[in-house]
Amino acid sequence: MGNSFAHESVMLHEVVDWIAAHQPELIVDCTVGGAGHATALLNALPDSQLLALDRDSEAVRVARERLSRFGERAQVYHARFSQLETVLGVNVGRVGALVADLGVSSHQIDTASRGFSFRFSGDLDMRMDRTSGQSAREVVASVDAATLATAIKELGEERHARRVARAIKAERPTTTEELAAIVRRNVPAARDGLDPATRTFQAIRMLVNDEVGELERLLLAIPKVLADGGIAVFISFHSLEDRSVKRALRDAAQGCICPPVIGGCVCNNRPSLEILTRRVVRPGSDEIARNPRAASARLRAARRLERTR
Ligand SMILES: C[S@@+](CC[C@H](N)C(=O)[O-])C[C@H]1O[C@@H](n2cnc3c(N)ncnc32)[C@H](O)[C@@H]1O
Numbered sequence: 223m224g225n226s227f228a229h230e231s232v233m234l235h236e237v238v239d240w241i242a243a244h245q246p247e248l249i250v251d252c253t254v255g256g257a258g259h260a261t262a263l264l265n266a267l268p269d270s271q272l273l274a275l276d277r278d279s280e281a282v283r284v285a286r287e288r289l290s291r292f293g294e295r296a297q298v299y300h301a302r303f304s305q306l307e308t309v310l311g312v313n314v315g316r317v318g319a320l321v322a323d324l325g326v327s328s329h330q331i332d333t334a335s336r337g338f339s340f341r342f343s344g345d346l347d348m349r350m351d352r353t354s355g356q357s358a359r360e361v362v363a364s365v366d367a368a369t370l371a372t373a374i375k376e377l378g379e380e381r382h383a384r385r386v387a388r389a390i391k392a393e394r395p396t397t398t399e400e401l402a403a404i405v406r407r408n409v410p411a412a413r414d415g416l417d418p419a420t421r422t423f424q425a426i427r428m429l430v431n432d433e434v435g436e437l438e439r440l441l442l443a444i445p446k447v448l449a450d451g452g453i454a455v456f457i458s459f460h461s462l463e464d465r466s467v468k469r470a471l472r473d474a475a476q477g478c479i480c481p482p483v484i485g486g487c488v489c490n491n492r493p494s495l496e497i498l499t500r501r502v503v504r505p506g507s508d509e510i511a512r513n514p515r516a517a518s519a520r521l522r523a524a525r526r527l528e529r530t531r
Contacts, residue, residue: 227284229327231258232516233505237321237455238266240498240523244453246270246318250310252303252440255327257285263321264292270318275301275309277351277431281327302351303440310447317447322440325459326350326427328515338427340402340419346395348430358430359396365429367391377434377462378425382409386422401426424460437463441470445494448526453498455523464502464520471497471524495524 231237237259241249247270251260254274264272272295276282282300289296301309303322310317326338330350334342337358348358362370371387374380385408395401402419409418428434444454458464473479477493480486503521510517 227256227280227329228332229256229258229329230513230515231256231262232323232513232519233457233503233509233521234259234262236503236505236521237323237457238262240453240455241319241321242266244319244451244525246452248273248313248316248318248449250274250306250317250320250447252306252320252322253324254285254298255281255323256329257288259321259323260285260289260296263319264289264295270295272296273299273310273313275299275303275306277302278327278330279351279353281329300351303436303443306440306443306447314447316449318449318452320444320448320452320454321457322455323457324433324437324463334398337398338423340398340405340417340423343397343399346397346401348427350431356430358401358426361430362390362401362426363394373429374422374425376425377428378421378423379461380409380421380425383425385409398423428460434462434466437466438470441466444470444524445474445526450526450528452526453523454495454526455521457519457521459518459520464522467522468502471495471522475524492530494527496527498523498525 241263249263249270249272251272251274254260254276260272260274274285279300282298285298299309307314330336331338334344337344337347346359349355367387371384374386375383386405389404389408393404395404405419405422411418448454456467458467474495475493475497477491478487478489479491480489499522505516505519
């Protein structure tokens with residue numbers, strides 16, 4: 223399993239450079255996956271400790287194996303973003319650097335039985351954590367057509383969402399092949415050659431894993447978990463995720479949320495973060511040529527401002 227867990231880490235040098243510049247004592251990797259970023263960080267920062275998490279127990283097993291050579295310096299937990307503060311315990315407020323490389327790993331997508339991809343035949347599962355929650359088959363069977371259509375429209379940006387949702391509800395797919403066939407029958411072929419099933423698969427995956435809610439909870443925890451001067455680095459692969467990251471960092475950097483008509487501040491919110499990436503950072507053309515999955519990656523970073531005592 224360890225060696226067959228294939229995932230090429232995206233923007234690896236950028237992540238290491240951003241974090242190494244801060245020389246953190248404690249690093250948190252919220253998305254350890256195949257431990258690519260984690261390994262590079264532990265190699266680059268020999269005095270740092272790493273605390274890592276992933277909601278996927280297969281990733282946790284592989285990451286533990288791959289990071290075992292770092293001994294006590296690395297600890298890996300089976301947990302979700304929304305459990306970060308619980309995992310951190312006394313380390314809340316002491317995190318020197320945090321990385322979140324969002325979305326799914328290549329290993330998850332390329333394992334047919336996980337049901338993430340229309341390129342392979344498999345059960346319609348799509349759970350990142352197969353130990354809990356409802357599979358995609360159960361989710362599409364249990365939500366109503368309107369909810370499904372909204373998810374496919376908003377999370378997949380699919381223009382034909384209502385028609386697709388109605389067909390899914392009528393035909394109740396149980397495999398990736400059945401779902402892909404339903405979408406292809408209901409969405410006209412795209413000129414750019416993109417498989418019409420792409421957007422619907424992405425939307426249902428995000429719905430099954432509550433990816434929007436998980437990210438929101440992680441973003442809310444950032445100012446609390448970081449130490450003064452600590453840095454958070456996010457890599458997103460979806461415009462919706464990147465917008466959430468951008469908005470959360472901007473709000474935390476702004477502090478005051480009083481409407482301008484008040485003419486002063488009554489909320490007393492103070493800025494907690496400083497945005498380090500004035501513009502979003504994208505992978506270089508070399509990386510995209512080597513790893514086409516990096517093409518949609520967007521990196522943003524922010525630093526915790528000093529708490530006022
Ligand atoms: C793009 S991969 C990370 C790859 C990793 N950075 C590497 O270099 O190998 C994203 C990982 O995040 C995990 N993940 C996604 N959402 C999560 C959440 N809410 N909580 C914990 N882990 C999550 C996925 O299970 C997946 O393993």
